[in-house]
Amino acid sequence: MNRNHLVCVTGGSGFIAAHTIRGLLERDYRVRATVRDLSRTAKYSFLNQLDGAGDRLELVEADLLQPGSLREAVDGASTVLHMASPYTINAEDPQRDLVAPALEGTRSVLEACRASESVSRVVLTSSIAALTDEPDSNHVLTEQDWNSTSSLSRNPYHYSKTVAERSAWTFMEEQRPGFSLVVINPFMVIGPSLGPSLNTTNQMIRDFITGVYPGILDINWGFVDVRDVALAHILAMERPEARGRYLCAAENLHMRDVITVLRDGGYGRNYRLPSMDLTGTAATMFVKLLSWTQPKDTGTYMRTHLGRHLRYDNSKIRRELDLSFRDIAPSILETAEDLVRWGHLPAPGTSR
Structure with a gap:
């Protein structure tokens, strides 16, 4: 029975982690989830309201930079899902705010698992950021690809995910612990949130709807539903x-496609979806020039992604994990509805 298996999930209140906890509880697993500060009960209350949480979910306080607290968190767990990692584009101090937590946190979790006699597998949440930070229109990304261009000054978020995942594989090669490691590399994750906080990717959908973007840019993403x-x-x-x-990605959508889905879904009238076409060669060059007026890391991201066509092969996850992906258009609309539900977006027909 799954109730005999304890699964530890780090960063339990995170967007993806919360859905994973719900899925584990639905499959009858016992779950121990780490949070930063147990005294902030309001922030984590939604986890305790999940079906099965009453008798099979335990929240524990743990600091990724303090291995001692992690050892207690993983003790007795058969599997550890390491999902805690910072996600922000413009960091005040990239080393302190992104790289150190991602890198040292991953090492601390792996060290804690090695010290435990119970852990047999670790699943690490990585990212497309560890594959590339500048898509090549002529190259199809696979699990063999590694981001070799990011740094603290160039797409530091991408850099943090790359060094963290590389360090995990290096740890496995050098230490040869008694557990196996599997890594999931999601692309742009969207969908309904179980908690009230606004994650970075769903915020992008909100920004589309509320007119933050001046026009439709020549950029595309691989989207995947959080579930x-x-x-x-x-x-x-x-x-x-x-x-x-x-x-881990379902469909590749151009910004134009995303805007069309939102407009057809009722988020055009009374909202401010972009309509100006800035996808041509000259327009893209102009937008790249304008990117120098943006916050540093936003500008870098724009210059390394505009005008490039992302291509990838997701056959490995479909074949080996037998995973069938949801269609993304309904997920985009569910995301918009969820933004309204949590108050991150004005409801249709209200003043804005």
């Missing part, structure tokens, strides 16, 4: 044959 990402982690945990990295 599919959560399921990918659980399947990677459950299947003994799961190995290596898994690129």
Whole structure:
């Protein structure tokens, strides 16, 4: 029975982690989730309201930079899902705010798991950021690709995810611990949130709707629904044959496609969806020039992604984990509805 298996999830209140916890509880697992500060009960109350949480969810306080607290968190767990990691584009101090927590946190979790006699598998949440920070229109990304261009000064978030994942694989090679490692590399994760906080990708959808973007840019993303990402982690945990990295993305959509889905779904009237076409060669060059007026890391991201066509192969995760992805258009609309529900976006027909 799954009730005999304890799963530890780090960063339990996170967007993806919360859905993963719900999925684990639905499959009858016992879950121990780490949070930063147990005294902030209001922030985590939604986790305690999940079905099954009353008798199978334990919240514990743990600091990723303090290995001692992590050892207690993983003690007795058969699997650890390491999902806690900072996600922000413009960091005041990239080393302090992004790289150190991601890198040292991953090492601390792995060290804690090595010290435990119970852990048999670790599933790490990585990112497309560890594959590339400047898509090549002529190259199809696979699990063999690694981001080799990011740094503290160039797309530091991408850099943090890359060094954290690389350090995990180095740890496995050098230490040869008694557990296996599987890595999930999601692309742009959207969908309904179980908690009230606004995650970075859903904020992008809100920004589309509220007129933050001056026009439709020549940029595309690989989207994936948060519920599919959560399921990918659980399947990677459950299947003994799961190995290596898994690129996790459902569909590739251009910004124009996303705007069309939102407009057709009723978010055009009374909102401020962009309509100006800035996708041509000259317009893209102009927007890249304007990017120098943006916050540093936003500007860098624009210059390394505008005018490039992202291509990828998700056959490994479909084949080995037997994962079928949701269609993304409904997920985009569910995201918008969820933004309204949590108060991050004015409801249709209200003043804005």
